[in-house]
Amino acid sequence: MYRNNSEPFLIERIVAALSYLTMGFAGFIWLILGLFTKANLRHFMQYHIFQSIFISIAFVLLSYIISFLSNILSVIPFINKIVAQLTFLLNMPVLYDFSIIQVIIYMFLIYLAATSFMGKYSYVPYVSEIIDQNVRR
Numbered sequence: 001m002y003r004n005n006s007e008p009f010l011i012e013r014i015v016a017a018l019s020y021l022t023m024g025f026a027g028f029i030w031l032i033l034g035l036f037t038k039a040n041l042r043h044f045m046q047y048h049i050f051q052s053i054f055i056s057i058a059f060v061l062l063s064y065i066i067s068f069l070s071n072i073l074s075v076i077p078f079i080n081k082i083v084a085q086l087t088f089l090l091n092m093p094v095l096y097d098f099s100i101i102q103v104i105i106y107m108f109l110i111y112l113a114a115t116s117f118m119g120k121y122s123y124v125p126y127v128s129e130i131i132d133q134n135v136r137r
Helices: 010-021 025-037 043-073 079-091 100-117 127-134
Strands: none
Touching: 010 025, 010 043, 010 100, 025 043, 043 079, 043 100, 043 127, 079 100
16 A cells, blocks of 8 residues: 655644544545645545545445345345344444444444544555555555
């Protein structure tokens, strides 16, 4: 992976962390502002903004696919009870009214935000390689 020797500015680290916490929205706004001001974004910013947007889109698509599959499987007589139990167990409140799935997602987003706020390149298997290959240097 490409590593730039220069330390990212504080505003870049804040925007990169906010980009993960807002599911790419803050980074998208930063991209539009950079387009209007004709500013060149450094590799650190491009990497984290595009990775947060990619992860957000992948999360939405995965949610739709799982929802679609569970709706299809709920029609099958024996499997519908297993799917209902699994859905209930994964979505029931466990920790401060958060489900297991929510806790895992929030921990993942906090990891990404924390590493980007520290000025590091966070690594997500497959996603980071795709982003790193397609972000211009």
